[in-house]
Amino acid sequence: MLHLLVLQLPSLLASRTCARTATSSSRAAASMLASTEIGKQGAAKPTIYFVMGGPGSGKGTQCEKLIQSYGMVHLSAGDLLRAEVKSGSAEGRKIAKIIEEGKIVVSETTVGLLRKAMSQAEGPFLIDGFPRSMSNLQAFEAEMGPCEFMLFLEVPLSTPSTPSLRPALVTDHRGPFVRAHARSPRSQVSEAEMEKRLLKRGVSSGRSDDNAETIRKRFHTFVSESMPVMDELERRGVVHKVSAEASADEVYSRVCETLGRHPRPVLPKE
């Protein structure tokens, strides 16, 4: 299956117009959200908006913007895991190693942290960076029921299953080496942009995984572990894609429009 996430970039003219009007279009989208709301969520099952995307695609940035305008509770799986690391617990020490390796923490741990955080609020919940693997998805759904909405911040990343991919001799700072699959120029540009964002964030984030080596591993984990989840959810028709390759304001305006089409749109903040 083709996993190369090719985006339809707006024309130069359109993107200029969008950039100029990003704030006003965000406001328009916000009022559209307000006007389409259909009442408070039921008590039984909270509304959950999952937000996924590759490393550096802007999940945290978009969630921060959303909670400023809408009555949602933002839960970042990564933040919950980092808080556990900070607590100094034995579990936290295990988590720290996994994060540094750019791998995925055992689902029981992450779902347990989410369960605890969700029990302390009513929602609707904006859960960012989850589910990151099929195991994450299965563990969460076993407790909370099926995922009904996934906002996917799209960035073209190369995947081994893309048919046009083939072994290639490439060179980087380590010298020449054979890469198992060639990457399209498009995905190379996007990965470079995401890496740039993350390295810049690393200057002040203090995160153990915002370094070139771990970023490379995180991209790999995203493609091999997280993309199958997106494929599965896409088959179910619950994935809503938004191109993440634009200014944060422009992406936000697209996000608001997408959320406004949800059958149970989020309520604006009081």
Ligand code: ADP
């Ligand atoms: P994620 O949570 O998906 O890893 P973040 O929201 O933390 O990504 O964003 C990663 C970095 O990129 C942050 O430093 C953020 O300020 C920056 N960033 C987020 N969105 C954009 C964007 N659309 N354009 C440029 N930089 C961005």
Ligand code: C5P
């Ligand atoms: O989403 P964020 O970038 O904050 O995640 C940081 C790291 O936390 C991931 O690279 C991964 O090691 C870990 N994580 C995880 N399972 C999740 C979310 C994050 O293992 N569902």
Ligand code: MG
């Ligand atoms: Mg994040």
